[in-house]
Amino acid sequence: MAMGRKTGLCLLGAMMVAAGSARAAVPGQDPAQQTDDVRQLVSDYDRFSAALDPVSAATRGDPVAAEHWPDDSPHAEEARHRERLAFRARLARLDPSRLAGEDRLNIRLMSWENDLALEGARFDTARIPFTSDEGFWLETGYAADNTPLRTEADANHWLVRMSRVPDYYDQQIENMRRGIRTGFVQPRLIAEIAVRATKALAALPEQDNAALRPFRTLPGSLPGPTRSALIRKAQQIVHERIKPAERKLARFFADTYLPASRTALGASSLPDGRAYYAWLVKEQTTTDMTPDQIFDLGQSEIARLHREMQQQMDAVGFKGNFHAFVAHLKADPRFYVHTREALLEKASFLAKKIDGQLPHIIGKLPRLTYGVREVPRAIEDGYTTGRYDPGSPALGISGGLMINTSHLDQRPLYELPSLVAHEGVPGHHIQIALAQEMSDLPGFRRDYATTAFVEGWALYSERLVGEIGLYPSPYERFGMLSMEMWRACRLVMDVGLHWKNWSRDRAVACLRDNTALAGKNIQNETNRYISWPGQALGYKIGELTLLSLRQEAERALGPHFDERRFHDVILDEGAMPMSLLRQRVRDWIAAERSESGSRMSEGPKDSVKREMEK
Numbered sequence: 001m002a003m004g005r006k007t008g009l010c011l012l013g014a015m016m017v018a019a020g021s022a023r024a025a026v027p028g029q030d031p032a033q034q035t036d037d038v039r040q041l042v043s044d045y046d047r048f049s050a051a052l053d054p055v056s057a058a059t060r061g062d063p064v065a066a067e068h069w070p071d072d073s074p075h076a077e078e079a080r081h082r083e084r085l086a087f088r089a090r091l092a093r094l095d096p097s098r099l100a101g102e103d104r105l106n107i108r109l110m111s112w113e114n115d116l117a118l119e120g121a122r123f124d125t126a127r128i129p130f131t132s133d134e135g136f137w138l139e140t141g142y143a144a145d146n147t148p149l150r151t152e153a154d155a156n157h158w159l160v161r162m163s164r165v166p167d168y169y170d171q172q173i174e175n176m177r178r179g180i181r182t183g184f185v186q187p188r189l190i191a192e193i194a195v196r197a198t199k200a201l202a203a204l205p206e207q208d209n210a211a212l213r214p215f216r217t218l219p220g221s222l223p224g225p226t227r228s229a230l231i232r233k234a235q236q237i238v239h240e241r242i243k244p245a246e247r248k249l250a251r252f253f254a255d256t257y258l259p260a261s262r263t264a265l266g267a268s269s270l271p272d273g274r275a276y277y278a279w280l281v282k283e284q285t286t287t288d289m290t291p292d293q294i295f296d297l298g299q300s301e302i303a304r305l306h307r308e309m310q311q312q313m314d315a316v317g318f319k320g321n322f323h324a325f326v327a328h329l330k331a332d333p334r335f336y337v338h339t340r341e342a343l344l345e346k347a348s349f350l351a352k353k354i355d356g357q358l359p360h361i362i363g364k365l366p367r368l369t370y371g372v373r374e375v376p377r378a379i380e381d382g383y384t385t386g387r388y389d390p391g392s393p394a395l396g397i398s399g400g401l402m403i404n405t406s407h408l409d410q411r412p413l414y415e416l417p418s419l420v421a422h423e424g425v426p427g428h429h430i431q432i433a434l435a436q437e438m439s440d441l442p443g444f445r446r447d448y449a450t451t452a453f454v455e456g457w458a459l460y461s462e463r464l465v466g467e468i469g470l471y472p473s474p475y476e477r478f479g480m481l482s483m484e485m486w487r488a489c490r491l492v493m494d495v496g497l498h499w500k501n502w503s504r505d506r507a508v509a510c511l512r513d514n515t516a517l518a519g520k521n522i523q524n525e526t527n528r529y530i531s532w533p534g535q536a537l538g539y540k541i542g543e544l545t546l547l548s549l550r551q552e553a554e555r556a557l558g559p560h561f562d563e564r565r566f567h568d569v570i571l572d573e574g575a576m577p578m579s580l581l582r583q584r585v586r587d588w589i590a591a592e593r594s595e596s597g598s599r600m601s602e603g604p605k606d607s608v609k610r611e612m613e614k
Helices: 015-021 031-052 054-059 074-092 101-123 136-145 152-163 165-182 188-203 210-217 224-260 273-285 291-315 322-331 340-355 413-423 428-436 443-447 451-468 474-498 504-514 519-531 535-560 563-571 578-601 604-613
Strands: 370-374 386-389 399-403
Touching (some): 031 054, 031 074, 031 101, 031 443, 054 136, 101 273, 101 578, 136 188, 136 210, 152 165, 152 210, 152 224, 165 224, 188 224, 210 224, 273 535, 291 322, 322 474, 340 399, 386 413, 399 413, 399 428, 413 474, 428 443, 428 563, 451 535, 474 519, 474 535, 535 563, 535 578, 563 578
8 A cells, every 4th residue: 555645735826727727728729729728727737736735745846845734724625626616617628539649648637636526525525634544643754754854945944844733733623623513523443543543642752753853864064053953943843832732632532533433334324425435436446336336346356266265275285174274374483473674574585586577577667766664663553564655756765665563473474475566566666656757747647646546556566476486385375365355355345334334343254254364454454444435445446457458458469468568558657547547558459459460561671670760
């Protein structure tokens, strides 16, 4: 799973949209004029999108954004909604038949993203700004890890942002108060997790506050007195502003939010909850599938995966049933390490093993490197088993494959290859770093991170590395299938919880009865699906789309199918909804068939000459 924000900031006013609206194209306009209008529209939308998330904008080197936190206030939401309506009006005045190439793709993606946001505005999602393992109070740490202080000016920008942490927290508290008044709150189970998390945050010693971490990167060339003054200022802000804000937040969750939390688990129990969940399904899968269709798909995938798992059990000669085999795996000491460092070393070895084979399966690789890191110990207990932390090519920060090193008796090694492939390479790091480096694309496309594409590619990657020998024995292959089964269960669990009113125990049973996941992971993951409805659906939907497109390409191209070129086609335009991806791949298949037909009609000398002319 890749880290990312779900809400954003509107720093720029409606003047940006108004300034560009006069240039909107109309049907019948000459093609050159429409091209200019499209590019002005894309430029305006790009600035609008960058303003939504100043934390991400700062990682791209924006010094103004480096002083801000997201603005999720009702006033900002209203302004944002007006701007999106203006964009919709400008888009409606275009003549799609006259668009081609990048212009066409930019407009199609912009329309999809903008319309989806307008459709979801009615649900006021800012009222619930946290999940079981993510929350706005972690934003300081994420921003700190992506804010190197290479100059005094960098440090001063960060000091301004530090001083604004209390205002950011207060805004989120007000949003949650609005949620309390309207009954749009998390279940008590999730509120209790937030109480513990914010209490632990408030109890951390001042010197361990995440906001101070960037000052470790101050350059040695900075004069000593200047360096000392900056650090003292930062410590003063932590003492006088940030720590009081953290204590206030912890009191709010314990004294106000927890008593107001709801007893029901599913999103359908919220006001307008069934419509809300249906919108989330569309947002996360980028399809028109209904919750019931997704539930049925999940059940069929569970049945298929059980058949494949049985094949691996047969391969090792195991005579018992599925549950006996899982118990055998969990009890076998060879599948566990005993120190945090050993787990990180195992993950690092697997990561480098994949690195050595990547050119065989992907043609274009990113320049940005990545490292293997621990999940911060302050949040590890309720955190997922691993995650990817995007880096920044602009700021010289590598990506991070984060491994949860707590509860080592529940971190089996047969799951580790799939985890590394998903969160590291060729999963999240390759896809996200490539998108970050696409300087010829608008920023909104480099940042677009729909779950179905991002997580679908990462889950597809888990199977992909089987081609390069990452699962040498039936045990590793069973582990890979167990990890895929985990995602198949998500389809059933998420719809069960949020559409069919399942209990938590019934949801837990799907993972317990069908996977080899450890108990700790099962509990944490179930809490995540309860707290973040819909998100768990994108993984499988995206992966199955990619697999079907690959099969379609292999059938159509036969011996001319090139795996590396196929993967480049998937990745080299950034993330996109499944409908746009499907059309893009089919256009590529048609072009490849045409090209291969031309090669076959040429004589040997003509074919060689044509390749040389390329």
